[in-house]
Structures are given as C-alpha cells and as structure tokens.
Amino acid sequence: MTEQNRYGDDVGVVTVTYFSGDTLERMLDSLEKATEREVHVVVADNDSTDGAPEKASRRKNVQLLSIGENVGYGTAANRGVAELDDRYGWVVVVNPDLEWEPGSLDALLDAATRWPRGGAFGPLIHDLDGTVYPSARLLPSFGRGIGHAAFGKVWPGNPWTKQYRQETGTPVERTSGWLSGSCQLFRREAFDSVGGFDTRYFMYFEDVDLGDRLAKAGWLNVYVPSSSVTHEGGHSTSQASKKMLKAHHDSAYRYLADRHQGLAWKPVLAAAKLGLAVRLKLETR
Numbered sequence: 001m002t003e004q005n006r007y008g009d010d011v012g013v014v015t016v017t018y019f020s021g022d023t024l025e026r027m028l029d030s031l032e033k034a035t036e037r038e039v040h041v042v043v044a045d046n047d048s049t050d051g052a053p054e055k056a057s058r059r060k061n062v063q064l065l066s067i068g069e070n071v072g073y074g075t076a077a078n079r080g081v082a083e084l085d086d087r088y089g090w091v092v093v094v095n096p097d098l099e100w101e102p103g104s105l106d107a108l109l110d111a112a113t114r115w116p117r118g119g120a121f122g123p124l125i126h127d128l129d130g131t132v133y134p135s136a137r138l139l140p141s142f143g144r145g146i147g148h149a150a151f152g153k154v155w156p157g158n159p160w161t162k163q164y165r166q167e168t169g170t171p172v173e174r175t176s177g178w179l180s181g182s183c184q185l186f187r188r189e190a191f192d193s194v195g196g197f198d199t200r201y202f203m204y205f206e207d208v209d210l211g212d213r214l215a216k217a218g219w220l221n222v223y224v225p226s227s228s229v230t231h232e233g234g235h236s237t238s239q240a241s242k243k244m245l246k247a248h249h250d251s252a253y254r255y256l257a258d259r260h261q262g263l264a265w266k267p268v269l270a271a272a273k274l275g276l277a278v279r280l281k282l283e284t285r
Contacts, residue, residue: 007089007188011039011109014080015096016073017053018046023097023232024056034100035109040088043096044080046070052096073181074197074206081188081196091191095182097232107227108185111173119190119219120211122179123227124171132171133231135180136223139212140255171225178211179221182231190219203244205251209258 017024041062045053047069057064065083067076077093108121125133194213197206211221253273
C-alpha cells in the first residue's frame with residue numbers, strides 16, 4: 001500500500017489519564033452519543049491509582065494501556081495512537097475531563113470531507129459555565145506572546161491577548177494557527193507525517209507545537225464550531241499545580257527557543273527566560 005492509502009476509515013479515540021476519577025466515565029458515556037460510528041478507545045494511563053482506567057477498560061470498546069509512569073501528555077498520546085492498527089485512519093485525542101455533545105464527533109468527521117488538506121480538526125469548546133473557550137488561536141510570536149503574558153491577567157481586553165486568542169465575532173468554520181489539545185480529530189496520515197506530538201514537551205504547548213509543525217508540513221488546522229464539547233479542565237493538573245505551572249513556563253520557553261535560533265536571538269531569549277522565571281515566582285508565592 002502507498003502512504004496515501006495506508007489507513008482504513010475506522011475511528012480510534014485516545015485519552016490520556018492521570019487520576020482522572022469519574023470524569024473518564026462521563027466522557028465515555030457522552031462519546032456514545034457523539035457518533036453513529038463504532039469507535040475503539042485506548043486509555044493511555046500515566047500511572048493512576050484511582051481505579052478509573054481499570055473500570056473504563058471493562059467496556060467492550062475500551063483498551064487500557066498502562067504506561068507505569070507519568071510520561072506526560074504528548075508521549076502518552078503518541079503511545080496510545082501507536083496501539084491502533086492500520087484500520088484506523090482517523091484518530092481523536094481527547095482529555096478525559098470533557099463531555100461530547102450529541103453528534104459532535106460526526107460533525108468533526110463531516111468537516112474533514114470538506115477540507116481534504118485538513119490534518120487536525122477542533123470543536124467549539126465550552127467551559128462549565130457555558131463560556132466559549134478560545135480554542136483556535138494564532139501561533140504565538142514574541143510580540144503577541146510577551147504582550148499576552150505581561151497583560152493577560154491584569155488587562156484581559158488588551159490588543160495582544162485579543163489578537164492571540166482570536167475571540168472576535170461569531171465562531172465560524174475556519175483555519176487556525178493551532179487548536180486546543182483537549183479535543184482534536186487527526187487525519188492519521190497527517191499525524192504520522194510529523195511524528196505526532198513532540199515528546200520533549202511534558203505538558204502544555206505540545207498542541208501549539210504540533211499545530212505549527214502540521215502547517216509547515218502542508219496540512220491545515222481547522223476549527224469546526226458546528227461540533228461542540230464541554231471541558232471541565234484542570235482535573236488532573238490541579239493535583240500538582242506548582243509543578244504544572246513550572247511545566248507551562250518551561251514549555252513556553254522551549255517553543256520560543258526552538259523557533260528563534262542563532263546568536264541574534266540569544267539576548268531576547270535570555271530576557272524571555274528571566275521574565276518567565278519571575279512570573280513563575282510571583283504565581284507560586
């Protein structure tokens with residue numbers, strides 16, 4: 001088989017768990033109403049001891065992959081995808097603390113037929129209070145990134161944050177710089193073409209990095225607001241908030257350093273690193 005027709009048309013779902021509790025069951029229940037197609041679910045577990053992954057694996061369509069240590073989000077997701085054989089040409093990577101609206105996965109699959117160069121498809125994401133989360137954004141640049149980082153919390157309406165988060169107007173189907181990693185449908189050919197998530201990112205920015213690499217490889221990141229999900233958010237990361245804040249800042253620096261190499265960028269990167277360290281110190285006092 002050629003690379004273009006290597007995969008079949010089946011749908012696989014990968015969810016990464018780390019002390020996910022009851023949220024995993026709610027996600028799986030809602031998934032049953034999100035599509036009329038049969039899906040195979042891989043629960044890639046980062047060494048939880050709450051029994052939730054084992055309980056989920058009693059379902060007929062769920063496979064448990066026990067990793068045995070906390071390897072981070074992207075690495076676990078990649079290992080989950082690797083469990084799927086070549087019948088699965090569509091792969092959903094989804095957080096366990098998310099609930100699907102009825103028909104929402106089918107809406108993503110429908111969008112994929114409209115965008116033959118689409119590599120990743122992301123739904124409209126609601127927070128628990130109904131607020132629409134800005135899940136389809138521009139790629140962060142130094143200007144946008146520094147403006148957003150400096151003023152995002154004290155001046156939410158600042159122009160850098162508004163531009164970065166792309167929150168203007170009614171949500172419409174469109175291409176985006178990157179999509180939230182909490183829920184994405186991938187064309188597996190596209191996912192494989194860039195090697196999946198970069199395993200150097202333990203947590204955070206792995207979705208930004210992947211969106212950037214997909215675009216550079218000629219694929220599109222497509223925002224599909226006709227598909228809708230609700231994200232509880234932070235269930236696992238709240239267990240180690242200081243560690244997760246550090247991971248976020250480390251990942252932000254890695255993303256910028258990877259894309260701004262050479263002597264001319266060293267002073268700018270040094271300043272960014274210092275600024276991130278100061279912000280981390282303030283946030284973890």
